[in-house]
Amino acid sequence: MTRTTTFRLTLSYSLIFAVSLGLLAFYFYWSTIGLVLRETDEILYSETQVLSEVYRKRGIDWLAKSLSVRAKVNRKMLYQFSTLDNRPLSGNLRMWPSVSPSEEGWVEFDYMLPGTEDYVPARGRVYPLPDGVQLLVARNIEEITQIKKVFNRSLQVGLGLTMLFALVGGIFMSRRVLRRVSEFTVSTGQIVDGRLGERLTSRETGDEFDVLARHVNEMLDRLETLVGAVRHVSDNIAHDLRTPLTRLRNRIETAALGAPDLVKRELEASVADADELLRTFSSLLKIARIESGSYKPSFERIDFAPLIFDAADLYQGLAHEKGLVLMTDCDPIIFIHGDRNLLFQALSNLVDNAIKYSPEGGAVSLIGRRDGDHAEVIVTDVGNGIPENEWENVLERFSRLDQSRSLPGSGLGLSVVNAVVKAHEGQLIFEDNNPGLKAVVKFSLVR
Amino acid sequence: MNLLVIEDDDETGQFIKNGLVQAGHKVDLTDNGQDGLYLATTGDFDLIVIDRMLPLVDGLTIVRTLRASDNRIPIVVLSALGEIDHRVAGLNAGADDYLVKPFAFSELEARVGALLRRVAPEGPETLLRVGDLEMNLITRKVGRNGKSIDLQPREFRLLEYLMRHAGQVLTRTMLLEHVWDYHFDPQTNVIDVHVSRLRSKIDKGFEAQLLHTVRGAGYKLASL
Numbered sequence: 001m002t003r004t005t006t007f008r009l010t011l012s013y014s015l016i017f018a019v020s021l022g023l024l025a026f027y028f029y030w031s032t033i034g035l036v037l038r039e040t041d042e043i044l045y046s047e048t049q050v051l052s053e054v055y056r057k058r059g060i061d062w063l064a065k066s067l068s069v070r071a072k073v074n075r076k077m078l079y080q081f082s083t084l085d086n087r088p089l090s091g092n093l094r095m096w097p098s099v100s101p102s103e104e105g106w107v108e109f110d111y112m113l114p115g116t117e118d119y120v121p122a123r124g125r126v127y128p129l130p131d132g133v134q135l136l137v138a139r140n141i142e143e144i145t146q147i148k149k150v151f152n153r154s155l156q157v158g159l160g161l162t163m164l165f166a167l168v169g170g171i172f173m174s175r176r177v178l179r180r181v182s183e184f185t186v187s188t189g190q191i192v193d194g195r196l197g198e199r200l201t202s203r204e205t206g207d208e209f210d211v212l213a214r215h216v217n218e219m220l221d222r223l224e225t226l227v228g229a230v231r232h233v234s235d236n237i238a239h240d241l242r243t244p245l246t247r248l249r250n251r252i253e254t255a256a257l258g259a260p261d262l263v264k265r266e267l268e269a270s271v272a273d274a275d276e277l278l279r280t281f282s283s284l285l286k287i288a289r290i291e292s293g294s295y296k297p298s299f300e301r302i303d304f305a306p307l308i309f310d311a312a313d314l315y316q317g318l319a320h321e322k323g324l325v326l327m328t329d330c331d332p333i334i335f336i337h338g339d340r341n342l343l344f345q346a347l348s349n350l351v352d353n354a355i356k357y358s359p360e361g362g363a364v365s366l367i368g369r370r371d372g373d374h375a376e377v378i379v380t381d382v383g384n385g386i387p388e389n390e391w392e393n394v395l396e397r398f399s400r401l402d403q404s405r406s407l408p409g410s411g412l413g414l415s416v417v418n419a420v421v422k423a424h425e426g427q428l429i430f431e432d433n434n435p436g437l438k439a440v441v442k443f444s445l446v447r
Numbered sequence: 448m449n450l451l452v453i454e455d456d457d458e459t460g461q462f463i464k465n466g467l468v469q470a471g472h473k474v475d476l477t478d479n480g481q482d483g484l485y486l487a488t489t490g491d492f493d494l495i496v497i498d499r500m501l502p503l504v505d506g507l508t509i510v511r512t513l514r515a516s517d518n519r520i521p522i523v524v525l526s527a528l529g530e531i532d533h534r535v536a537g538l539n540a541g542a543d544d545y546l547v548k549p550f551a552f553s554e555l556e557a558r559v560g561a562l563l564r565r566v567a568p569e570g571p572e573t574l575l576r577v578g579d580l581e582m583n584l585i586t587r588k589v590g591r592n593g594k595s596i597d598l599q600p601r602e603f604r605l606l607e608y609l610m611r612h613a614g615q616v617l618t619r620t621m622l623l624e625h626v627w628d629y630h631f632d633p634q635t636n637v638i639d640v641h642v643s644r645l646r647s648k649i650d651k652g653f654e655a656q657l658l659h660t661v662r663g664a665g666y667k668l669a670s671l
Contacts, residue, residue, distance in 0.1 A: 243459075243527075246549030250462070253551070253663050271663050278549070282632055298535065313601055314627060317640035345631040352634045413634055 010170025017166040018159065025155050033151060036144050040123060041106075047077070047137040048105075048127040055129050063135075064090040078111070078122055078138040081129070089133065096136070101126040107136075121145045180209045188216075195296065196224045227292065242281050249274035283412040286345075290419040295339050301446055302343070304334040304375050308368040311347040315355060315366075323360040326351075330368030334375045336443045338424045346420040349413040350379040350439055357383035357437070375443045382436040391430040417441075448493040448563055452476045453483030453509070454525070455501050459548075463496060466552045467559065480504025487513060492520060494563055496555070499526035499537065507540045514541035521562040523555070534630070553616060553664035560615040575610040578657055578670025580649060582610055591649060601626070602645050609658070609668040618665035642666055 047070075055063040060081075067079040071092040080091030088096050097109035105126040110119040124138025183201060190198045199220060200213035249271055256267035289295065312328035319326035336343075347366070354364040362382040369376040386394055395418040421428045426443040450472045454460035457478065464474045475490065477483045480501035487495055487509060495513075499506040510522055524542040526533065527549075537545040544558050575582040579592045587603065589596045598606060605626045609617065619638045623629060646658045659667045 243549045246551065247458070247462070250552050253553070256663070268662055275551075279632060279634075286632070310627060310629070314637055314641075317644055318635070318637050321640055341630045344629045348631060348633055348637075352637070356635075 007174065010167065010174055013170055014163055014166035017162050021159055021162050025158075029151065033144060033148055037123075037141075040139050040141065040144070041125075044123070044125040044137050044139060048125050048135060051079075051135055051137065052127055052129055055133075055135070060089075060131075060133070067091050076140045078124065078136075078140070080136045080138075081133050082136070084128075084132050084134055091136070093136070093138065097124070097138075107138075108141075109138075111138075177209075184209075184213070184216075191220065195293070196220065196227055230292070242278060245274060245278055245281070249278070280412060283416055287412070287415055287419045290342065290416075290423045293423070295342055295423060298339050299337055300339075301335055301337055302340050304336055304343075304368055304377075304443075305330040305332055307340060307344055307347060308366060308377070311344060311351055312366050314348065315351045318352075319355050319364055322355060322358070324355060324358050325363045326355070327363060327365040328367065329365075331370040334368060334370050335446050336375050336424070337446045338443070342420045342423065346417045346441070347377065347379075349417050350377075350441075353413055354379050354381035354383075354437070354439075357381055359383060362436075370445070371442075373445050375445050377441040377443075378438065379441075380433045380436060380438045382433065385432060385435060385437040386430060388432065394430075395428070448472045449491060450474045450559070451483070451486055451490060451492045451495045453478075453480065453487075453495065453501060453506070454498045455479060456498070459498075462552070463555065466556060470556055470560075478502075480506065480509060484509045484512060487520075488516070488518070494521045494523070494559060496523045496525060496559070497542075499524055499533075507537065507542075510537075510540045510542050523558055523562065525550070525555075551618075551664070553661070554618050554620065557616045557618045557621060557665060561612055561617070561621065564612055564615060575607065575613075577610050577613045577668055578655060580610070580657055580670075582607060589649075591653065596648055598645075598648065602641070602648070605641060605645055606649070606668075609666065612668075614667065614669045616661045616664050616667045621665070 051063060051066065054066050063081065067081070067090060071077060071079055078091070078093045080088060080093040080096065082088045082096050086096040088094065092114075093111060095111070097107055097111070099107055099109045101107035105128075106123070107126055108121065108123050110121055112118070113120050120140060120142040122138040123141045124136050127135045127137070129135055187198050187200050199217050202210050202213045202217070204210065252267050252270050252274065256264050256271065259267055308328060308330040312326060316326055351364065351366055354366075358364055358381045364382075365378070365380045367376075367378045369378065394414050396415065418428055421441055421443075424443055426441055429440040429442070431438040431440060448471075450467055452460060452463050452467070452474055454463060454476070455478045460476050460478060464476045467474045475486060475492075477486055481503040483497065483501065484504050486492075497506045497509055501509075506524060506526075510524065513520065513522070521543045522541070523544045523546060524537045524540075525546050525548055526537065527547070534545045534547075543562055546555060546558060573583065573585050575584065580589070581591070582589045582603075584607070589598055589603070589606065605622065608622065608625050619636060622638050622642075623631070623633070642658065642660075650656050650658055655670060657668055657670055659669065661667050
């Protein structure tokens with residue numbers, strides 16, 4: 001979850017929100033409350049300067065008189081002077097604040113409002129005068145303190161709400177985005193599986209996802225056209241090459257009907273040759289079709305055991321005729337997802353090969369097993385096997401080992417098996433059977 | 448039998464027609480789907496061979512139209528599209544058999560023969576008989592001329608299929624499809640071994656051979 005793009009997006013959006021709100025609040029504070037406070041400080045500063053001048057030039061009595069006059073004019077202002085040990089001498093504050101001032105003389109304190117019992121905040125400046133006296137000029141800052149409190153509370157609430165909205169909005173947007181993305185993932189997964197007709201859903205909202213979906217769909221349309229063209233070409237091969245070949249075969253067959261014995265035998269051999277060629281063609285086309293995913297729609301849940309026993313049953317006679325023993329066994333209830341005809345084709349090719357390459361009197365086995373969450377088919381023979389460095393090569397089309405060139409076959413048998421196994425997302429593994437070859441095919445089980 | 452062939456490729460059409468005429472059928476040939484559909488609905492035919500891709504009206508549309516009007520006439524669909532899903536689509540549309548182009552004529556002939564035979568009322572048969580070979584479908588006993596023959600289950604099914612289509616050529620592919628129920632291309636003629644085993648059980652020691660090999664085509668069970 002924390003690694004998803006949307007989570008990160010939500011987080012950074014929330015942060016940006018918070019920072020911009022903070023900046024806004026700072027500017028607001030600086031230009032309102034800050035301004036009043038700065039003004040207050042300026043007044044306090046100039047008052048102390050003026051009053052200290054009065055003291056210096058006219059003496060302490062003048063100062064006391066000035067203070068009482070000033071205090072009457074502006075009731076917000078507080079004036080006091082005292083001895084250095086804070087004993088009040090004169091002024092309208094009637095006391096000296098217990099808080100000690102900063103180095104520059106600034107001090108904030110609460111005092112009792114005359115005529116009431118309420119304590120209110122004040123800010124003042126202490127200014128030392130010659131001859132062991134000090135002056136305090138202060139100002140009632142009750143209002144601005146109230147405003148500051150309201151401001152702080154609003155800021156807290158506002159910031160909290162903003163973060164909440166940012167998070168909720170982020171989560172909501174993430175969900176939306178995630179949903180579209182997972183829709184895309186499902187669709188593209190199906191396309192990768194060979195269902196080229198699948199398309200991304202477009203919501204006609206014109207947002208980025210819509211544009212992306214439209215582009216991907218256009219790309220898929222083109223891809224489908226191309227794949228269609230490739231298929232068309234292979235269909236054409238089927239049509240253009242197989243059709244005349246079949247026609248040739250059929251003509252020879254017809255000709256053979258009325259031919260004298262010697263010619264007839266030759267013609268029938270030609271028919272058999274043509275059949276072999278046609279078989280090669282259909283194997284090639286079959287591989288192409290399997291690889292293009294054409295068979296995927298017919299995949300279903302199938303029980304593997306009957307396939308094993310049917311294949312063994314079908315090849316038992318052939319093995320016996322060659323003097324081979326064909327052993328078979330299969331665990332019950334192995335279900336996999338696939339096409340039974342394709343799987344049977346693969347089994348049949350493997351067993352056919354095993355029989356073909358086994359010496360007389362040898363043994364061939366076809367075993368179906370359940371191994372954890374895999375279905376395993378193991379086909380073994382005791383023939384010459386395949387050298388380890390050829391294990392990859394034999395899966396290529398038309399590849400044949402030198403030793404097997406004299407035997408009938410197209411060199412496509414294992415290619416077909418490989419294509420079938422790949423189409424079923426399985427694995428085809430060769431091992432040395434000492435002697436002989438052990439072919440292991442693994443498929444995923446389904447429930 | 449009266450057959451209708453709907454095939455747009457002239458040469459293939461003529462080839463099918465000639466072959467079926469030689470096999471003793473009366474054949475009408477048309478090269479487009481519209482005429483084909485008209486003939487199929489108005490004419491009196493015993494079986495129709497339809498190419499899948501036709502001009503004007505598509506082959507499968509003809510099949511669906513006929514089936515929609517409850518016409519049960521046997522239909523063989525021919526097609527160059529050979530994948531399993533196409534085959535399934537063809538059979539789902541209501542075709543009785545589906546043959547991938549190109550095909551050996553003997554394959555088509557055998558399938559047409561099998562379908563025409565199927566139309567003949569079979570009834571709930573309990574006893575199949577070809578010459579002096581008898582198969583009791585209830586007791587699952589097989590005997591020839593009073594002598595009991597022991598068969599494996601698969602051999603029994605193979606013989607049953609051959610006996611039900613006695614006198615007709617059955618191709619190896621048909622045997623694989625009907626007796627083993629798999630559509631696949633064996634690398635070797637693995638069926639031959641099964642047939643020759645069956646032959647040794649039912650024909651060995653008897654004067655008249657019943658199970659014949661038809662060269663280039665397949666097998667036929669018949670008493671001549």
